[in-house]
Amino acid sequence: MCSEGTFSFYRQNAVDYAARNRTLPIRRLDAFLSDLPAGASVIELGCGGGQDSAYMLSQGFEVTPTDGSAELAAQAEALLGRPVEVMRFDELDAEDAFDGTWAEASLLHVPRTELPGVLERIRRALKPGGILHATFKAGDAEGHDGFGRYYNYLSAELLSDMLGGTGWHQIVISEADGIGYDHAPTRWLAMRAQK
Template sequence: MADESTSSFYDDNAATYASRQRTLPIRRLDAFLSQLHPGSSILDLGCGGGQDSAYMLSKGFDVTPTDGSPAIANQAESFLKRPVAVLRFEDLDEEEAFDGVWAEASLSHVARATLPEVLERIRTALRPGGTFHATFKAGEAEGHDRFGRYYNYLSAELLSEMLGDGGWHNIVISEGDGTGYDGKPTRWLAVRTQK
């Protein structure tokens, strides 16, 4: 998490946030899973309510769900009926442990200055050739939303540059319109890349 106001929002609104009506990103999930062998190990980084993890588990993958908020992790644990580790992005400390890392709408909360280090931690956690997926709210300048949550609001160019500088391969970034928890129209960046 980037700052205290972001952490507080998720801790204070865990039940509402985790159980909200949310459309699964099926196309992105299937595209990500298609890059992996059946039964591959996946780290769900910032799993929220656990719905994406549940989908990947239902497809036979070995999923490790995590979230930076203890309260959100508890919600996901209740939903998934399995342990959900409390893990802040900057505390990820695995080496070649996963075939894939899924970070849907979570890394948006990492401070721009810290993001390269977090991306390197993710890269280290992946096995050679492993696949990484993430989505970010698009924008030009970092800031907070009306709930006080910090966002790094990246451009496709800046994200591509960060990943390229970090040694990632086969970087594919797409843009699309959607929404978020705040209900506002949102431009999203989706990236899929490999170690």
């Protein structure tokens, strides 16, 4: 799953990472939520400091926040006032349980060889018609950033190939420029798929 360098970064920097001045992806979040029924159940994979889960809860959705880092989960719990499950992506074993999966800048840490299996776990966890939102850093070759975090650095074509013929439909992948935690210019892929 995630590399030790990735886990080590989040373990050692949980307080600063959770408290960073981060702009919520409101436009993407609102678009995702508008595709779900009112009060729908959403699992957030890699909730970080919990800001996205807090927004979804404020909009009346039933949210299950999760993170692979116990330290980040503790930060999210402090913000949300509710338990956050410590769970790696490859530990997701729910079936037909959620209307939506929100994975903003989290699945980008899954090794390329393991990503199809994780995507299948997510598909199984969604109810029929359920929606997956995920964002990735675009690139040609997997590697690490200056903090030692692993990234799968996918192209839109490779991501589309991974999803094709696997039970996902209405797949939409868009690209946009932005920045990452390191403030470096970043090309982002945003993906939406339906079970």
